Amino acid sequence: QSVLTQPPSASGTPGQRVTISCSGSSSNVGSNYVYWYQQLPGTAPKLLIFRNDQRPSGVPDRFSGSKSGTSASLAISGLRSEDEADYYCAAWDDSLSGHVFGGGTELTVL
């Protein structure tokens, strides 16, 4: 059971906009930055979004993050087949004094 809650799966067709949610609590998402990671099959995770809504250099602007209260979201617009991957949210948890991840969302491009 992950501390942060994500839907196990999401899907969309090429060109569509897809949103993945991440629900936490006041001790993690509600009071700390949220980060998003993309994990392509057979590879290590890659930082996609930092500080709730910032993109590292090289990440396309099709990817965007947002946060409101104890929930956060990752949006992917103009969906492409290469976006098929697992997506994880993460945050620091003040109560646990550690980093926590969501359970991951498997994105399928139909």
Place this chain on the structure above:
Amino acid sequence: EVQLVESGGGLVQPGGSLRLSCAASGFTFSSYDMHWVRQTTGKGLEWVSSIGTSGDTYYRGSVKGRFTISRENAKNSLYLQMNSLRAGDTALYYCARARDGFDCWGQGTLVTVSS
């Protein structure tokens, strides 16, 4: 090129020990917090431990007292000493660099705890 390369994984019996290593290159290792993150087969990511630039350490509850994280800046290396291993510790262990998020990951080293 920024690179992290883990080693030291393997098959170990319950109650046994392993020492993981992570060799860093391409960046000023001493300037970054470093972490170990694990991933069980077919499951999600789980943060294990971290060490700051000044040597402060943090552990997830389930490994406290059994795992010890350390770093050797002169050798650009990160370590994880794992004792009293349990079946639940079986996972692919990644080392990761962190400043604003885990912005660089190694390829992982597999730890299997089984009799």
